[in-house]
Amino acid sequence: MNQTLNSSRTAEPALSHFRGGAAHTVYLVVSSLAMFTCLCGMAGNGMVIWLLGFRMRRTPFYIYILNLAAADLLFLFCMASMLSLETQPLANAVNKVHELMKRLKYFGYTAGLSLLTAISTQRCLSVLFPIWFKCHRPQHLSAxxxxxxxxxxxxxxxxxxxxxxxxLLFNEKWCFRMDVAQASLIMGVLTPLMTLSSLTLFVRVRRSSQQWRRQPTRLFVVTLTSVLVFLVCSLPLGIYWFLLFWLQLPPKMMFLGFGLSRLSSSVSSSANPVIYFLVGSRRSHRLQGSLGAVLQRALREEPELGSEQMPTMATNEMGA
Structure with missing residues (x-):
């Protein structure tokens, strides 16, 4: 057991080992792309937080999206900070700050995954048990x-x-045990639950759409797209954490995988605002109305009566 998942000895020291080689050049390019993605993602998630937190009346589902945007913003900020601190000559002077950013990054990642799992599960329950969900759902359940x-x-x-x-209290034995518990939670509980609920939601809504000949709501598209983007882009980071210290991978492959997992996870945390605004402006040649109106269309639960119908502010009081 040479290293553990969350220990301070991760792939960062390989920066100096591969410096000047082709692997280091590729890593720098990937890191630059990750930094650009983080900056764009922070702007997008910040806009979502501003609109949902200060410009629109909060509904149950809006609370989920607001918290998910906050988790993504935290993750992206920490990722961008780590990428900045790893550049010379700062790396040796701010080890404690780098360590803090790494811990907060793990916190943002697990919080975002947990919230996305809750969103997917609650959307699935609202389709499977619509009467209970609309009439007996606790008022402040989302919060x-x-x-x-x-x-x-x-x-x-x-x-x-x-x-x-x-x-702090570094203990390799207990750190390894915590690694196993955290990896088991990510790979054995949250990811399967999110995947299963999303598949159930897709099958049920797809069947209803064919039976009643109506289009799925934009909220359905947003939920499934966000889950799909996470599984494709952000899950590799969790897999990387889980497999890195169990498989005897070549150092160069481990180093490049480290950089690519950072880029893909940054894309995942930056993608949700893009999804909201693309879905909200669907069937339009341009963004109609304000950004708040576009975001509200994307998070609307009721099926649209027409492609040009504009939603009213916070019409879906039980839109979770």
């Missing part, structure tokens, strides 16, 4: 679920950081 997920993710990452950070 309580989001709060609980933030607290659980924070506690998990604080405990993991305590054992895995060289600046």
């Amino acid at each position: 309580w679920v989001c709060t609980l997920l933030w607290v659980l993710c924070l506690l998990m990452n604080v405990v993991t950081s305590s054992f895995c950070s060289k600046f």
Whole structure:
């Protein structure tokens, strides 16, 4: 057990080992793309937070999207900070700041995954049990679920950081145990639950669309697209964390995989605002109305009566 998932000895030291080689050049290009993606993603998620937090009346589903945007923004900020701090001559002077950003990055990643799983699961329940969901759903369920997920993710990452950070109570044995628990949660619970609920949602809505000859709601498209983007782009980072220290991979492959997983996860956390605005402006040749109106169309649960119909502000009170 030479290294552990969350320990301070990750792939960063390989920067100096491969410096000047082709692998280092590829890594720098990938890191530059990741930095650009992070900056664009922070702007997009910041816009979503501004619109949902200050410009629109919050509905149950809006609360989920607001919290997901906050988790993505945290992850992207930490990723961009780490990429900046790894450049010379800063790397040797700010080890504690780099370590803090890495811990917060793990926190943002697990929080985003948990929230996306909750969104997918609740959307699936709203389709499978529509009467219960509309009539008996607790009024503040979304807020309580989001709060609980933030607290659980924070506690998990604080405990993991305590054992895995060289600046705290580093213990390789306990760090490895926390790695196994965290990887099991990501790969064995959250990802399968999110995938299963999304597949169930897709099959049920697709069958209803064919039976009643109506188009799926934009919210359905947003949910499934966000899950698909996560599985394609962000899950490789979780897989990388899980497999990195179990498989004896060549150092160069591990180094490049580290950079590519960073880029793909940055794309995933930056993609949701793009999805919202693309879906909200679907069937239009341009963005109709303000950005708030476009975002509201994307998060609308009721089926549209016409392609040109404009939604009213916060019409879906139970749109979770």
